[in-house]
Amino acid sequence: MRAAAAALLAALALAGCRRDAPVPLVDPAHYDEFFLWAGVPPPPAVASAKVLYILGGEIRHGGPVRLVGMRAGVPHVPRAALWLTVRTERLDWDGATWAAVRAMLARWRAAGNRLEGLQIDFDAATPGLDRYRAFLEQVRHELPRGTRLSITGLLDWSANGDPAELARLGGLVDEVVIQTYQGRHTIPGYTQWFRHIDRLPMTHKIALVERGEWTPPPALARDARFAGYVVFLLKPPAPGDRASRRP
């Protein structure tokens, strides 16, 4: 699997290897929906945001399943629609985890926010969507009635996801936010994954990474369920601050 992973990553990176022409980069000032992760100072555009997805907690692999709070306090942003995002690396949530997530939702709501609901951020491998769907059925069951459910999705769902499975997923979630980046960069060759984006059978937004490349693929124009962009905000670059390097 590791070799295969490296192989594909590399194949995906092909188009990104030799770029000569300047390409448009994502500037938060032109958008009004954002992912706000821990430790990222919000740029000015966030002050007029319509929708914010704020990372509230993480559930990490290794050790017991546990919701780790990612914020020092409860957000108070009544001017925007707010989603509580929980990033998870595993699906074996137990009763205490559900209770903790519900409590976090309640606290965010009680703070006067216009809380839309819960967003699950999980890298569901496209061939394993059925397993993820089973988890999401449980999410629906555990969440208080009336809580909306958003999930993040991978770029290739529309191209490679089993249509029947995607349809079932569509019945469970209120929206999918498709991520077009990996690390801090737009996935090279992203346009090829958009050819069948209009087949995604649920409301979907497209997540872009700040300062990443983005030229809207033509297929988005005919995509009736496309509900807009969400920009994943990054820390401003600092000298020597790099999580990854491109050879």
Next chain:
Amino acid sequence: MRLKRTKGVIMAGLLASSGAALACADVGCEPVWSLFGGAQACNNRVVITPGNDSRVNLLALLRDSAGLGLIGPVQGGGDYLKLEYDEDNFGHSFLDWGMITRHWVPQIDPATYVPPVGTCDIYGSASPGFVAALGANRALSEAERGTLTQAREKLVARCSDTALPKVLPSVTVTSAPAKAFLGYLAASDDFYGERYGEAAGGYTALVGAPDPWVAETARYMIARAELGAALAHSVDEYGSFNGLKGVDKSAALRASAALADYLKTYPAGRYAASARGLERRAMWLSADFARLGERYESELASAPREGAPLIDIINEVDGKFLSTSDNPDPLGGGLMMLAAADLMRMRVSDPGDPYDLGQGDTTIDAATLAGQQARFARAPQLYAFVLANHAFYVAKDYARVLQLIPDDARQPSFTPLAFSRQVLRGQALAAKGDPNEAGFWLELLGGAKDLWQRPTVELGLAMNWERHGKLADVFAPGSPITDRMIREILIAHSAGPALLRSAALDAARPQHERDAALFTLLYKQLSRGDYAGFGSNLGLVRGDAPVEGLMTFANGEPIALGLFTKGRTAQAGFACPALSATAAALAANPRDIHARMCLGEFWRLGGFDQYTELDKAPPRPQLGGVANAFPGTPLPRGTIYAAIIADPRSVADDRAYALYRAVMCYGPSGYNSCGGADVPLTQRKAWHDRLKRDFPKSPWAQKLKYYW
């Protein structure tokens, strides 16, 4: 920052790709293969160096002070740490703080651990102490104990569910000791309700309570309440900590006083350890960095030399003191913190790294360092090392480095500082072009036993040999260069045909290295036009060489050597023979048009598009950046098509297919995936139009719908 978002895409792509791979993947850390340690990078070194994460340097210095190696004994013997997928390129030469953290911070045992998930859970988990105190107080009646226990249970429940009814108004107790416990519950209700002023007041009223648990716990909780008050307005509207500017400093100072008061009253109290830790928090929140620096120095001195507590204190020292703009004087700490802080101020850009982001913004000057002499009085070797780093990376005065660090290469083993000193000396010898450089590295090898040390010295020696025409020594029998990655980098970039062939045949070496050598040999011969040589070496490919594999060598995964013998050479619609026959045809006539088209088909179907791993030399200051003994330049398939389109001898079928392929080079992204010179859109349109016009009946003309 997360590095993710790949798995689904990977699985999907497996179906479509023949499994080729190359550099350019956007994940992971690509170290600069040189000893230059002046620039901050995603990879760290076993050598203490300005570019390292300050935490790695602190760790090295702390371990050094106890005569230990970076994570094990200096004599080595331990295993290298397991690399995560994004650390594949580290080999045994590089490391980072994350690896070290994984090594020492244990996975929690899920069987025994009940995780607290929020303040309300902490509230609940403290209940047994309260109940035990009730049991220990003989003056309480059983009924009062029951009432108070129940009250606490309800308070804990209400903490996480504010819809529950209020608890305390309805609780009544009559005896004085019971009232003290009830007062404690009321103060705690305020505390967990984040009413910190009321909480502090409530606890303060109880410090003279007759019950020893109530009196001591209340005195401790005053400080906790004041810390809560200090932070109460430090969170921004998005729920993030807003930095020290939002902290109530006077509350933090009151917390400091309360902690001192608690520790004076209860030096061995049940909360003494916690209180001592909270003192650091109070110093930080009150921005008292002078005291914090002193405290950290003593904490570092007494910290264990391994394990999670060591990781914790180093993280704290770095985050709260060394690497924060909150601290006006990061050079104000004691010896090891000072050395780490000094080194951070010597970061410079790396001339060997095309992705270098430039030097740090605060470079320390020699006068400041000279003024630190007295503070380093106890550690002259460390001081000389700090000065030598400044001489090497900032002043570029290599003779001074040699003066500051005498030759001490012949030792049975090296602690982190002793090793770092000698490597820096070796770097200075290299920078000066000293004829004894290689001899120095050879001597240093003898004692380079700790993890990462030997490959570091091998890198120095290998670069010397590469730069001095001694590449063959690297691959000679009994060569001291044993590190797989160092050898394979030289195979990929420096070795010529004869050396590659002998490396491929060297049965004493691991299969991966032999495969890397043969893959490089065959790829370069085929791409650079040595078709006869290719034909003569093709038989060296072992029968079980994989077709699915990598074309990069770094992570040690199987190499796709079998592509040359078993890879696809043709697709429906355009017939091509086996690669050996194509190569033989080209050996007989390099201008054979159909054979050249078939060579293009092999590159295309094998996934070689934009594969430049073996064609692009590293920058000169990196290993493999100077020597290149392989003659010729690669012939990209884009160039093949352009030549055949222009060649009047080409037959219709070949020319139509060349036109089709030339257009497809740009589809669908608009970027050239075939190599060779990029052509403008007008040219691609002209190819498309010509295919349609000149070969309307050709299946390729019918298949081509667009140009890009």
